[in-house]
Amino acid sequence: MIAALMPTYNRADLAFERGEGAWLWTSDGRRFLDFGAGIATTSLGHAHPHLVKTIQEQAAKVMHVSNLYRVPQAERLAARLVESSFADSVFFCNSGAEANEGMMKAVRKYHAENGHPEKFGFLCFEGAFHGRTLAALAATGNPKYLAGFGPAPEGFRHLPFGNMNAVRDAIDGSTAAIMIEPIQGEGGVRPADLRFLQELRAVCDEFGILLALDEVQTGMGRSGKLWAHQWAGIEPDVMSSAKGIGGGFPLGAILAREKVAKYLVPGTHGTTYGGNPLACAAGNAVLDVVLAPGFLDGVDCVARHLWKGLEGLAARHPRLITGVRGAGLLLGVQLVPEVSNGEMQAAAVEEGLLTVAAGMNVLRVAPPLIITEAEVDEAITRLDAAAARMEDIRLRAAAK
Numbered sequence: 001m002i003a004a005l006m007p008t009y010n011r012a013d014l015a016f017e018r019g020e021g022a023w024l025w026t027s028d029g030r031r032f033l034d035f036g037a038g039i040a041t042t043s044l045g046h047a048h049p050h051l052v053k054t055i056q057e058q059a060a061k062v063m064h065v066s067n068l069y070r071v072p073q074a075e076r077l078a079a080r081l082v083e084s085s086f087a088d089s090v091f092f093c094n095s096g097a098e099a100n101e102g103m104m105k106a107v108r109k110y111h112a113e114n115g116h117p118e119k120f121g122f123l124c125f126e127g128a129f130h131g132r133t134l135a136a137l138a139a140t141g142n143p144k145y146l147a148g149f150g151p152a153p154e155g156f157r158h159l160p161f162g163n164m165n166a167v168r169d170a171i172d173g174s175t176a177a178i179m180i181e182p183i184q185g186e187g188g189v190r191p192a193d194l195r196f197l198q199e200l201r202a203v204c205d206e207f208g209i210l211l212a213l214d215e216v217q218t219g220m221g222r223s224g225k226l227w228a229h230q231w232a233g234i235e236p237d238v239m240s241s242a243k244g245i246g247g248g249f250p251l252g253a254i255l256a257r258e259k260v261a262k263y264l265v266p267g268t269h270g271t272t273y274g275g276n277p278l279a280c281a282a283g284n285a286v287l288d289v290v291l292a293p294g295f296l297d298g299v300d301c302v303a304r305h306l307w308k309g310l311e312g313l314a315a316r317h318p319r320l321i322t323g324v325r326g327a328g329l330l331l332g333v334q335l336v337p338e339v340s341n342g343e344m345q346a347a348a349v350e351e352g353l354l355t356v357a358a359g360m361n362v363l364r365v366a367p368p369l370i371i372t373e374a375e376v377d378e379a380i381t382r383l384d385a386a387a388a389r390m391e392d393i394r395l396r397a398a399a400k
């Protein structure tokens with residue numbers, strides 16, 4: 001008989017009862033160091049006092065009123081995001097996929113309103129991940145995820161990640177936008193070349209198409225800057241955000257320049273929950289911490305420490321690990337083909353460390369942004385033990 005909870009996930013047999021900072025405890029009392037952060041989402045760690053207090057206080061006042069009324073918490077959060085980004089205006093929703101859907105609608109609306117409804121196509125990239133709704137899946141383009149779900153929405157092409165010639169070749173009269181993650185997350189923690197991002201910006205300007213960034217995973221400080229595209233010194237026309245911005249409370253956002261945002265007038269787009277007082281109170285609490293003076297410098301600093309630690313790990317286990325990649329606190333450990341990231345992840349769990357698998361056989365390491373150097377050192381110690389465990393298993397298998 002089917003489980004009451006629909007079986008869409010292969011879940012590890014671990015149930016967490018409570019957390020504090022970068023640590024989680026199971027109901028049977030085991031303690032884990034959380035270097036997955038609920039898939040790069042619990043940016044402030046678990047039970048952060050400021051986030052908890054803000055949510056408790058807001059929940060006791062008013063959680064939800066709908067977007068039929070003004071929501072001061074949303075107005076304030078939007079103003080602060082505008083203040084700290086390229087954007088002139090922000091739409092709030094509840095998830096990354098929903099933010100991407102809205103972003104794609106905004107792109108198409110922009111061209112339609114400018115007299116070019118024929119410009120509806122998106123140039124996306126191999127290895128991308130944009131979410132699980134139908135259009136987000138079409139933008140993702142992974143045949144494994146699309147199989148069985150009928151005809152995919154049209155207007156999505158996939159190009160080799162980082163190949164500027166392919167981008168130039170693909171642009172035609174139907175191109176509306178280039179849509180890209182500055183660092184592919186699910187696809188294998190693969191950063192785009194900063195030069196590539198700069199050239200994409202230039203080609204968008206040249207052809208009058210929009211640059212749409214998916215910063216659902218890379219934004220809100222994860223890369224060591226507030227937005228990952230800032231490393232390239234460019235600005236998009238429109239951008240999606242989610243995961244870390246709510247610190248674990250469901251919250252998504254579309255950030256847009258005025259020239260794009262101005263067409264999303266009443267009746268064009270909407271959401272019932274999106275941007276409600278509780279979600280936006282959580283978003284404001286996360287921003288209070290992330291925008292505090294010195295916080296992002298601290299993220300950058302501890303991230304460099306983690307990078308060094310992982311490089312050391314790679315050097316000690318060359319038969320297991322071939323390299324480290326990513327940026328900030330979104331790092332990937334590239335494993336040899338003989339060892340799967342799932343096995344390595346399980347070995348880390350045995351050592352009390354949580355990580356997340358990513359594409360291309362990469363083990364994703366994405367701790368909360370409040371992580372300390374001592375906790376990074378502890379994670380490296382545990383990864384060393386997990387790597388030794390894997391090598392042991394491989395040696396024994398080879399001896400048979």
Ligand SMILES: *Cc1c(COP(=O)(O)O)cnc(C)c1O
Binds near residue numbers: 094186
């Ligand atoms: C996780 C993710 C999404 C989807 O977000 P959901 O909240 O799961 O809908 C979209 N894009 C990127 C880059 C992501 O990492």
